[in-house]
Amino acid sequence: MTGAGTDKSKTGFDLDSPVVILVEPQLGENIGMAARAMGNFALSRLRLVNPRDGWPNVSAERAAAGADHILSRVELFDTVEQAVADLDLLFATTARAHDQAKPVMAPDAAAAEISGHIAAGGKAGILFGRERWGLTNEEVARANRIITFPVNPGFASLNLAQAVLLMGYEWFKLATGGALPFAMPERSVRASQHQLDAFFENLVRELDRVEFLRPAEKRDTMLVNLRNIFFRMEPTKQDMHTLHGVIMAIAEGRKGPAKGGVLDGAQATRLRALLAGHGQGAPASDSAGSVRGLARLLRRNPTDAERLLWQALTRDRRFAGQFKRQTPVGRHIPDFVSFVHRLAIELVNRDETDVVAADRVARRAWLESRDYRVIELRVADVERDLSAELDRLASNLSAAP
Structure with a gap:
């Protein structure tokens, strides 16, 4: 997740922070990763005591992942004595007991004391030792307090950057009140x-x-x-x-031309013939529920000609928004209907059976008796020259009273 949380458009914290002192760090990568951890928690002052591979260090710059503002202000010292000379509260981090009579603190307690000390105008620093063997007894002796981490005693060694990160986290949490950088957005009010x-x-x-x-x-x-x-x-x-x-x-069920619960064009044509043959295309009952259910079934299973004509009706400006497909009109379901123009469109399939033809005739009579005009379009004509059929339909609309 390198860089995943970095937003350079946001303004970071500028806090009075403790000094981080790395004593004789051996790897440039560890210096860079420590600087990155410092940047995460607004620690800005980094001092190096006699880094093994010298300074500046290309490996550190690569590992810092953008914490250049910290590396560019690094202070170099030859000895620990020089690096801590201006500090009046010093902590030494260690995983080993050095048998020295001074307070041993956990990171959160140390962070609390550091915050209070800096707020009172003091200068605090935290010593971090070498990757291989940490701090010497003499270096720990210079500290006022010892910080140790509650880790597995059978595997207590921390990576240098990890130790810096843990201390930075505890300090920053106190300095900012533990406020999280973002919260779950309230995108909608609670349902009633x-x-x-x-x-x-x-x-x-x-x-x-x-x-x-x-x-x-x-x-x-x-x-x-x-x-x-x-x-x-x-x-x-x-x-x-x-x-x-x-x-x-x-x-x-699924909608559209996809398979899996939706028929293809040929199957949809046979479905309509079957419904007409069983008298379901024009139900004798005026049950609104059964008619709506049948309309949904037919909409989910358009024939190829229906799909072709519907796409044209929705895209052509002369008709867009004026028609509905497979929508109940009373107890009948025309292929297309415009309530605005009181016009129904019926598609006439090739080689349709007498039962289907009779069903369509009955539906037309029922619609016309209720002042709907019915226009019949042959499927063969729609597939052969759709543009001409659309022009014919437009002429019918313009000629309407």
Whole structure:
């Protein structure tokens, strides 16, 4: 995740921080990674005591991952005595007991004392030792306090940059009050009880259709459990919209020309013939629910000609937004209908059966009796010269009273 959290457009913290002193660091990479850790937590003052490979160091610059503002201000010293001469509170980090009579502190306690000391106008520093053997007894003796980390005693050695990062984290957390840089955005207000109830009613209705809530004696308990699942979520209004869409998508099946629950063009043509043959294309009942269900089925399974004509109607400015496809008009479902123009379009397939033709004739009579004009377009003509058929349709619209 190198650089994943870096946003150069944001202004960083400029805090009075303790001095970080690396004693005889052996690898340039460790210096660079320590500088990077310092940059993470607004530690800006880095001192090096006699780095083994000299200074400046290309390896350090590469490993710093953009912490150039720290490396460019590095202070070099020949001895620890020189590096700490101006400090009045010094901490030595070590994983080993040096048998010296001075306070031993955890990183959080040390960070608290450092913060208070700097706030009072003092100068504090933290010593970090060599990668291989840390600090000597003499160097630890110069410190006022010892910092050690609560680590696995069987494997206590920390990488130099890791030790710097742990101390930097504890100090920065105190200096900034532990405030996180961002929080979860509130993208939508919390859903109301009314919205939750509406969603739940929709869910239960669809579950009843697939006979999920059984046996009957367990129905009430299942409903309570389901309601608790969604009410515990404390969903937002947007969550409710999404969940409504999920339920409807599952209930209605996949849409569009894709396979898997949706027929291809030839199969869709046979489906319409089958529906007409069984009298389902023009149901005798005025049940709005069954007609709407049939309309959804037909919309999900367009014939090739229907798909071709629908794409043209939605893209051509003469017709865009004026037509609907496979939409109930009373108890009948024309292929296309414009409520604005009270016009229905019927597609006439090749070699259609007498039953299909009779079904279409009955539908036309029913629509015309209710002041709808019906235009018949032959599938062969639509596929051969769609542009001419669209011009004919436009002429019919312009000639309408």
